[in-house]
Amino acid sequence: MSKYTIGIDLGGTTMTAGLVNENYEIVGKITRATRLPRPADDLEKALADLCRTVAKENNIDFSDVQYVGIGTPGSVNFTTGFVGYNTNFGYYDWNLGPDMEKLLGCKVYVENDANAAAFGEYIAGGAKGYKDAVVITLGTGIGSGIILGGKIVRGFNFAAGEMGHTVIVKGGRKCNCGRCGCWERYASARALTEDTKTAMQEHSDTLMWKLVPDIDHVNAKTSFDAMAQGDALAKQVVDNWMEYVACGLANVVNTFEPEVICVGGGVSNQGETLLGPVRAYVEKETHDITGGRVPEIRACELRNDAGVIGAAALEVSI
Numbered sequence: 001m002s003k004y005t006i007g008i009d010l011g012g013t014t015m016t017a018g019l020v021n022e023n024y025e026i027v028g029k030i031t032r033a034t035r036l037p038r039p040a041d042d043l044e045k046a047l048a049d050l051c052r053t054v055a056k057e058n059n060i061d062f063s064d065v066q067y068v069g070i071g072t073p074g075s076v077n078f079t080t081g082f083v084g085y086n087t088n089f090g091y092y093d094w095n096l097g098p099d100m101e102k103l104l105g106c107k108v109y110v111e112n113d114a115n116a117a118a119f120g121e122y123i124a125g126g127a128k129g130y131k132d133a134v135v136i137t138l139g140t141g142i143g144s145g146i147i148l149g150g151k152i153v154r155g156f157n158f159a160a161g162e163m164g165h166t167v168i169v170k171g172g173r174k175c176n177c178g179r180c181g182c183w184e185r186y187a188s189a190r191a192l193t194e195d196t197k198t199a200m201q202e203h204s205d206t207l208m209w210k211l212v213p214d215i216d217h218v219n220a221k222t223s224f225d226a227m228a229q230g231d232a233l234a235k236q237v238v239d240n241w242m243e244y245v246a247c248g249l250a251n252v253v254n255t256f257e258p259e260v261i262c263v264g265g266g267v268s269n270q271g272e273t274l275l276g277p278v279r280a281y282v283e284k285e286t287h288d289i290t291g292g293r294v295p296e297i298r299a300c301e302l303r304n305d306a307g308v309i310g311a312a313a314l315e316v317s318i
């Protein structure tokens with residue numbers, strides 16, 4: 001008989017529960033609105049209902065589900081399932097794991113969402129087959145997960161691996177974390193969007209205005225699209241941004257020397273247009289330390305399913 005687990009990717013806008021088989025394949029999933037703000041106990045009941053529903057809709061008796069894994073924003077004590085603070089949800093001291101175990105009657109593992117997504121790529125995606133891997137997601141900020149020897153690096157305070165908040169420009173742009181010059185303030189998708197808007201406002205003749213006449217609709221893809229059509233300013237914006245991406249990745253290489261670095265987020269859809277120049281920069285910047293043996297740098301493969309699969313595989317990460 002097949003063995004099943006359920007993985008939950010809990011976000012501020014939506015929450016997805018996936019039924020996952022022993023080959024780490026999603027055999028069924030359901031996505032619902034998170035509907036914040038709401039009391040924590042109300043959200044827990046909704047999560048429990050989501051788990052039971054995804055099992056029922058796929059003709060699986062919930063008692064046959066081995067365990068449930070949850071990836072959530074916030075500082076998570078993986079050992080206890082306790083979420084110290086979830087800034088996106090406004091929950092302090094959230095006893096998520098034990099509460100869910102009472103509701104579901106099975107083992108529940110809770111992990112930080114970035115770690116869960118990284119583990120998903122490690123167990124079934126772009127980092128599958130490697131021993132040591134770092135997964136970087138370029139989004140509103142920079143999410144990161146570090147897996148060494150098959151285990152997630154969590155730190156004594158369960159907050160390790162925040163590569164987006166390593167400083168690459170001393171005294172640089174103010175970050176939400178309180179520091180200045182953090183990597184995510186220069187290399188996230190949001191940073192690229194901000195840089196694109198600034199360049200457009202300073203140059204009325206750029207092709208980017210023809211592609212996106214309303215500056216409020218500019219996104220991280222705008223400059224890449226204009227660059228592909230030969231716009232010199234767009235190329236300048238993209239090249240500058242890619243150097244910041246590569247600068248942070250070089251720090252990752254020099255710190256961890258993983259076998260592979262997987263880059264995710266919507267901007268990773270640019271493929272080799274992004275990854276090619278980034279690899280060249282990282283190799284040049286780290287050559288004297290690595291001796292030329294640079295980790296493979298590739299795109300993530302699981303997209304939006306990474307968090308579900310990673311959460312469903314959390315028992316393996318122990």
